[in-house]
Amino acid sequence: MTSPESPVPDPRDATLAGSVALVTGAAQGIGRATAVRLAAEGAHVACADIRDTADTVKQIEADGGSARGVWVDVRRADAWSEAVDDVVAAFGRVDLLANVAGVVNLQSEDTVTGLTEEAWDEVIATDLKGPWLGMRAVIPGMIEQGGGRIVNISSLAALRGLPNLASYSAAKGGVAALTRQAAFEYARHHVLINAIAPGTIDTPILADITPEMRQANADAHLVRRLGRPEEIASMVAYFFREGAFLTGLTYPVDGGWSVKGNF
Ligand SMILES: NC(=O)c1ccc[n+]([C@@H]2O[C@H](COP(=O)([O-])OP(=O)(O)OC[C@H]3O[C@@H](n4cnc5c(N)ncnc54)[C@H](O)[C@@H]3O)[C@@H](O)[C@H]2O)c1
Numbered sequence: 001m002t003s004p005e006s007p008v009p010d011p012r013d014a015t016l017a018g019s020v021a022l023v024t025g026a027a028q029g030i031g032r033a034t035a036v037r038l039a040a041e042g043a044h045v046a047c048a049d050i051r052d053t054a055d056t057v058k059q060i061e062a063d064g065g066s067a068r069g070v071w072v073d074v075r076r077a078d079a080w081s082e083a084v085d086d087v088v089a090a091f092g093r094v095d096l097l098a099n100v101a102g103v104v105n106l107q108s109e110d111t112v113t114g115l116t117e118e119a120w121d122e123v124i125a126t127d128l129k130g131p132w133l134g135m136r137a138v139i140p141g142m143i144e145q146g147g148g149r150i151v152n153i154s155s156l157a158a159l160r161g162l163p164n165l166a167s168y169s170a171a172k173g174g175v176a177a178l179t180r181q182a183a184f185e186y187a188r189h190h191v192l193i194n195a196i197a198p199g200t201i202d203t204p205i206l207a208d209i210t211p212e213m214r215q216a217n218a219d220a221h222l223v224r225r226l227g228r229p230e231e232i233a234s235m236v237a238y239f240f241r242e243g244a245f246l247t248g249l250t251y252p253v254d255g256g257w258s259v260k261g262n263f
Helices: 029-040 054-062 077-091 117-145 166-189 211-220 229-242
Strands: 020-024 044-049 066-071 096-099 148-153 191-198 250-253
Touching: 020 029, 020 077, 020 117, 029 044, 029 054, 029 066, 029 096, 029 229, 044 054, 044 077, 054 066, 066 077, 077 117, 096 117, 117 148, 117 166, 117 191, 148 166, 148 229, 166 191, 166 250, 191 229, 229 250
Parallel strands: 020 044, 020 096, 044 066, 096 148, 148 191, 191 250
Antiparallel strands: none
């Protein structure tokens, strides 16, 4: 990892080897793919989730990587401080944080008028307060050790109007704004903070959508297919490994959906 003031790195030296990454949502989907990718690039990975991450840890270890399962409920400040203490005790530091854990509203219709307060609170607590608490938990240590990198997972719903995603788009728009704000505050301490806005990615989060919705989602991308979790993981790895001149962005990884016209 380089600080913004480091000399231009030799690309052959770009590596995550020996760095320590904390990845939330690591039990499945994009978080799991991110944990596996960062470990394959040589990072020690803390696989954090409210659910058991033993399978992810097992996969990383079988591939010769270094990983540890860490329990976290991203909605709770006390859980974050315990998780970070656990990672620091095991691996010595946190260099990289990927805030991937998230939910969509399955409790009620997700429109402004159809939403329940409970559903709103749950989505905002997980998808917006969670990344805030995560950044708050790791940034002081990153400042102390001279720098760090953070990637938050936003969504195309932060950038475009989409059906039935009112609470989700509010949370993910908040993530984009908070990412920009945090980047502004902490770049001077060499903590670089970006977000990714995925298109529709084929993960268990899509379990309850109809085949018709799945096809419509695939067709919405210029590449006319759903994204793969590994394609988001690879962008996270890029920000961590090589993104020394990148901060405050919300970068679409969406098969061209966000640049599509109405033809
Ligand atoms: N899949 C998509 O199409 C898509 C598109 C845009 C953005 N995203 C975002 O990407 C992220 C990952 O999505 P995914 O598709 O892999 O979802 P997923 O449902 O497959 O995985 C989400 C993970 O987050 C964990 N989680 C949920 N609540 C938690 C909590 N309170 N504390 C800790 N962990 C918790 C779950 O246990 C699960 O392992 C989410 O933030 C999601 O909003 C997904």
